Amino acid sequence: MNLRDMLRGLLVRLYARRVEGHLDHAQVPKHIGVIMDGNRRWAKAAGSTTAQGHQAGADKIEEFLGWCAETDVEVVTLWLMSTDNLNRPKEELVPLLGIIADTVRSLAADGRWRVHHVGALDMLPGHVRTAVKEAEESTAHVDGILVNVAVGYGGRQEIADAVRSMVLDAHEKGTSMEELADSVDVDLIGRHLYTSHQPDPDLVIRTSGEQRLSGFMLWQTAHSEYYFCEVFWPAFRKVDFLRALRDYAARHRRYGG
Numbered sequence: 001m002n003l004r005d006m007l008r009g010l011l012v013r014l015y016a017r018r019v020e021g022h023l024d025h026a027q028v029p030k031h032i033g034v035i036m037d038g039n040r041r042w043a044k045a046a047g048s049t050t051a052q053g054h055q056a057g058a059d060k061i062e063e064f065l066g067w068c069a070e071t072d073v074e075v076v077t078l079w080l081m082s083t084d085n086l087n088r089p090k091e092e093l094v095p096l097l098g099i100i101a102d103t104v105r106s107l108a109a110d111g112r113w114r115v116h117h118v119g120a121l122d123m124l125p126g127h128v129r130t131a132v133k134e135a136e137e138s139t140a141h142v143d144g145i146l147v148n149v150a151v152g153y154g155g156r157q158e159i160a161d162a163v164r165s166m167v168l169d170a171h172e173k174g175t176s177m178e179e180l181a182d183s184v185d186v187d188l189i190g191r192h193l194y195t196s197h198q199p200d201p202d203l204v205i206r207t208s209g210e211q212r213l214s215g216f217m218l219w220q221t222a223h224s225e226y227y228f229c230e231v232f233w234p235a236f237r238k239v240d241f242l243r244a245l246r247d248y249a250a251r252h253r254r255y256g257g
Contacts, residue, residue: 027249029202031075032068033224035216036060038208038232045232051095056234058103065113067241068145075146075198077118079216083154086123097124101131104149108135114142118194119153120161148195155218162192162219195220203248205241207233225251 036057043053061078068076080100086093107113115135124132132151166188170180190196200220204213209230213221227244229236 028071028073028245029225029248030073031077031199031201031203032073033077033079033201033204033217033221034064035079035204035206035214036233037206037210039234041208042232042234050092051099053234054096054099058099060234060236061103062106062110063238064236064241065107065145065147067238069112071245073145075148075201077148077150077195077201077217079150079153081119081151081153082214083120083123083152083157086152097128100151101128104128104131104135104151107147107149108138111142112144113139113147114144115139116146116148118148118150118158120157121152123152146198148198150216153194153216155213155215158194158217159189159219161194162189165192190219193219200224203227203244205229205244207231207236 039053039057040050041053042048042056043050046053048056065076080103081096085096088096104115108115115132117132117136121129121132128151132149135149166184167180169192170177175183195217200222201217201224203226204216204221204224205227206213207229209228211228213226217224225248227247229240229244231237231240
């Protein structure tokens with residue numbers, strides 16, 4: 001590392017410390033959703049392989065959760081893989097699934113996070129399903145940040161699954177379709193989502209410069225604030241995180257008003 005890079009790094013750390021010092025913890029979002037975009041582009045720019053890019057993105061997660069723990073965030077939803085990603089070429093998909101399984105196991109082994117899967121579990125390969133289920137079971141007692149790992153997740157798929165679950169539940173209870181139709185409201189549908197009984201995201205962060213949700217938590221983000229960051233996910237820094245929190249705290253939330 002040359003002198004210029006060292007000075008730049010020092011200035012960034014000093015700036016981050018200043019931003020953090022002015023952060024009002026009473027205005028920190030309780031639930032943050034993260035669209036971790038840019039692994040492949042980061043890898044291309046760094047002259048690395050796509051798998052190395054995905055691994056670098058996975059390595060960033062525990063650091064990010066540490067920042068969340070320092071600022072009193074209670075729930076974090078990490079979009080690790082969409083349902084569309086399952087259609088990627090085998091040479092990219094297989095290593096990515098392995099990285100995701102290892103990441104979920106690592107999160108569980110850390111001991112600080114309560115892991116919960118959101119997504120279509122039946123669409124995932126057996127070894128990933130096993131990793132997710134074991135992580136959920138082994139961390140069920142943990143009183144730390146609730147970490148939703150969105151693997152095989154799609155917003156439309158979630159709503160379809162919620163409706164299916166609602167209908168099946170009514171059938172098991174002997175509820176007629178007319179009675180079900182009369183009882184359907186926002187709260188009932190919400191209880192059948194993957195994030196049932198969780199607060200909706202206050203803030204959604206998307207890295208890499210893309211300014212779209214791509215189907216992320218379509219139902220839950222109706223009143224969320226969005227923060228789009230130009231940085232690729234593997235290069236996401238604490239100062240970028242703090243800027244997102246500062247930007248969120250400066251907004252006046254209208255909740256659709």
